[in-house]
Amino acid sequence: MATQDEDRFDVLIAGGGVIGLACAWRALQRGLSVCVLERDRAGSGASDVAAGMLAPVGEASWGEEGLIGLNLAAHRLWPEFAAELEAESGVDPGFWQVGALHVALDRDETEELQRRHRLHREHGLDSEWLDAAACRELEPGLAPSVAAGVLAPHEAVADPRSLCAALLAAVAERGGVVDEGSEVASAEFDRGVTVRTSGERELRGGTLLLATGSDAGRTPWLEPAERPPVRPVKGEIVTLRERRRARPEDFAGAGPDRRERVCSRIVVGDRLYIVPRPDGRLLIGATVEELGFDTTVTAGGVHELLREGYRTLPDIAEMELVEVRAGLRPGTPDNSPLIGQGAREGLMIATGHYRNGVLQAPATAAAVAALLVGEEPPFETEPFRPDRHRASMGGDSSRAAAGARGGTR
Numbered sequence: 001m002a003t004q005d006e007d008r009f010d011v012l013i014a015g016g017g018v019i020g021l022a023c024a025w026r027a028l029q030r031g032l033s034v035c036v037l038e039r040d041r042a043g044s045g046a047s048d049v050a051a052g053m054l055a056p057v058g059e060a061s062w063g064e065e066g067l068i069g070l071n072l073a074a075h076r077l078w079p080e081f082a083a084e085l086e087a088e089s090g091v092d093p094g095f096w097q098v099g100a101l102h103v104a105l106d107r108d109e110t111e112e113l114q115r116r117h118r119l120h121r122e123h124g125l126d127s128e129w130l131d132a133a134a135c136r137e138l139e140p141g142l143a144p145s146v147a148a149g150v151l152a153p154h155e156a157v158a159d160p161r162s163l164c165a166a167l168l169a170a171v172a173e174r175g176g177v178v179d180e181g182s183e184v185a186s187a188e189f190d191r192g193v194t195v196r197t198s199g200e201r202e203l204r205g206g207t208l209l210l211a212t213g214s215d216a217g218r219t220p221w222l223e224p225a226e227r228p229p230v231r232p233v234k235g236e237i238v239t240l241r242e243r244r245r246a247r248p249e250d251f252a253g254a255g256p257d258r259r260e261r262v263c264s265r266i267v268v269g270d271r272l273y274i275v276p277r278p279d280g281r282l283l284i285g286a287t288v289e290e291l292g293f294d295t296t297v298t299a300g301g302v303h304e305l306l307r308e309g310y311r312t313l314p315d316i317a318e319m320e321l322v323e324v325r326a327g328l329r330p331g332t333p334d335n336s337p338l339i340g341q342g343a344r345e346g347l348m349i350a351t352g353h354y355r356n357g358v359l360q361a362p363a364t365a366a367a368v369a370a371l372l373v374g375e376e377p378p379f380e381t382e383p384f385r386p387d388r389h390r391a392s393m394g395g396d397s398s399r400a401a402a403g404a405r406g407g408t409r
């Protein structure tokens, strides 16, 4: 690691979520000195709420070819990323190649799933059409109304909280500094950057990486036209737990008593996803709403998720309700992240990962670390240039959608 005096670093990072921490780790591995400034507790933003699906098939949508390509590239990086991170940090980030089953419960949903399956095939995504019997064979707990399904066998998950803990440990192991409770209050760019924090600390850096997630669109020390076009997209998510302690052999195809689990892989319905964890927790997500910076958990949101969960896997009714949370996805106008040079010399951006920040963390961190040392990133970052929306948005790029009620999933 390069040496530095206490308040001088090669790279300052605003935001200690999964993106800021992953970038910090990869930058440290390149020999750069790094300080992460986190307003609250590292990992306490959207990264604390995310389900952690690594799901390029499940997240594929129409007109998003660039994003599908990035998600596939990121998905390929995950096994090695997780293994290397665990080896360096000694913390298991909860990577689990569990597979996903998308199900349709009536005729309309079957038509929609067929459309999605055609999209998967057009993009060469790994997904297989199944009839109702085959779905029930894989997941005996499915509702009797299940009509058809699509199996995406290579979808995976990470546990975002474990992932952040692993990244924090790896950053510390490499001599990186993470200053929690330290909000970046101002930044001045002049052959490098001078940052002041809410605690009146002043730090000098060669580069400031803006990784403040859904807050990036309201960065006060940038002119409105220079701010990344990021808006908060609220998501509520419910965590349940098996009342019987889970055993590893209960999972996917491994034992005779699979039926004792509510499900043994990710189950995705028209309006929800259900994500099992090896310790017996089950996450049901997620609502999608544009309500500004509101993170209130609502009765309506929880009701919707539990109703849809019960409609898909009736046995969830027996589970213990352990947590309900709401987080803010950093949304962008085209749902793709913003990665690369910011509007000022010395400013770099890594935000706007919307629904896929956990999935895209390894790819984003590899690209940012390469850019920081003046190397070519390992994938084409041009489609993710932070300034790509500027002309079309006439300067005001924040597209804050107030009060629009969304749906789920």
Ligand code: FAD
Pocket (backbone or CB within 6 Å): 014, 015, 016, 017, 018, 019, 020, 037, 038, 039, 040, 041, 042, 043, 044, 045, 046, 047, 048, 049, 050, 051, 052, 053, 054, 182, 183, 184, 185, 211, 212, 213, 214, 215, 234, 235, 236, 237, 285, 286, 287, 326, 327, 328, 329, 330, 350, 351, 352, 353, 354, 355, 356, 357, 358, 359, 360
């Ligand atoms: P965050 O985790 O929000 O981190 C940003 C950090 O910046 C915060 O800790 C904040 O305190 C800090 N900060 C803000 N302003 C300042 C400042 N001025 N100075 C210092 N610090 C500051 N993604 C997936 O890949 N798979 C999923 O299954 C998935 N499920 C999701 C489910 C839900 C319900 C939600 C809400 C999101 C989900 N996501 C998922 C998306 C994922 O959570 C985000 O894309 C990802 O967490 C973004 O990471 P981040 O580090 O950019 O932001």
Ligand code: GLY
Pocket (backbone or CB within 6 Å): 051, 053, 235, 285, 286, 329, 354, 355, 356, 409
């Ligand atoms: N990727 C799942 C979500 O954002 O809810």
